[in-house]
Amino acid sequence: MNKLLFTTVLLVVSACSHHNSNASLYQQLGEQEGIEAIVEAFINQIGNDERIFAYFADTHVSRFRDKLILHFCDISDGPCVYDGDNMVDIHTGMNITEGDFNHTVDLLIAAMNEVGVSHRVQNRLLARLAPLRDEMIYI
């Protein structure tokens, strides 16, 4: 029974993985248009969240939008080079807590759900972003 279930899980997982397996993460995110939609939805999520919106009180929204699109494009192997400030400079002095960081990740996931990014593509983007956490919290 162990083996049977494990084999079934492997089969399901490998069957799914053939789909789109050669596409870059940038393509899986829907390229420029898809990334713009994610960022737009993410900004709306933040705008509707009192707890996180507080961190954005002094943020210039259109600049934030442009730079985040560029960042997501760059980090997903798209044809862009992120030219904004580095994560440490942006977040220094904000003293973002671990709980608020993770809540913001929840908002990003909600945004991606809203615009129909598949679970597996969401995880791939999160995996690229995760190493940046140490440059963003408690500084």
Next chain:
Amino acid sequence: MRILIIFSLMWAGSIAHAADGKLIATPGVSQIEGSAGGGIVPWAQLAGYASRDEIAGNVFCSRGDVSDYRLDVCGAQANFYDRVEFSVAKQRFRINAADLTIRQDVFGIKTRVYGDLVYSRFPQVSLGVMHKRLRDDEIANALGAKRSHGTDFYVAASKLHLGAFAGYNWLWNLTARHTSANELGILGHGGSDQGRRLQLEASTAVLLGRHVAVGVEYRQKPDNLGLGEDDWKDIFVAWIPNKHLNVTAAWLDLGDIAGAKNQRGWYLSVTGNF
């Protein structure tokens, strides 16, 4: 039962300001000795959704039902700042044929010594202690156990790899436990073979979405009483509809227990997080 009702009320009353500082499903569920973990293995994660600035409380009840025995457990965990977890579990082990119940209490402390399950480069590592006391020790004594109470020490390492498996999140945990417990301690501690032993335990799971995980577990067990105590295995499916509730169902293969062969059956566990 009264405790359960009180906890249920506390739970219902405090959902509004529950700790939610982690990704859904990542803290795991409640294992049968009270720790955060899988079903039978304690994991490195601390129970509930508390981040470094939060406190989380959880209550759970579980039932394992195999051919000749049934184990009912209810308990609670408190997680302080994702640093220390305190847990208590009250177990009732039912021997069907003898119409007999053995009760045991397990008190646990676990502390996170390194890392974050999701975000650190290396796995999260925790150290834990479980102190077990039998309330009914007649069977343990009759079978030749040396003591009716004992303490397990363990180290656990866990890691969640984002998008590792064709885009699915993959979790693994390894635990090494130094113990003299016979069948969790329900048959006492030690025996003709008195030594404490190092036992290895492992779990792995794939998260099929944000709300469903499927996995397998393995737990090595000692044989101090010379009754042919077997290692335990299970396959589980956990459903995590939100950060306040998880429900786990498993199929158990516990091998021989105290002479009764091929103990297989089902497991169901519910945890509330507040």
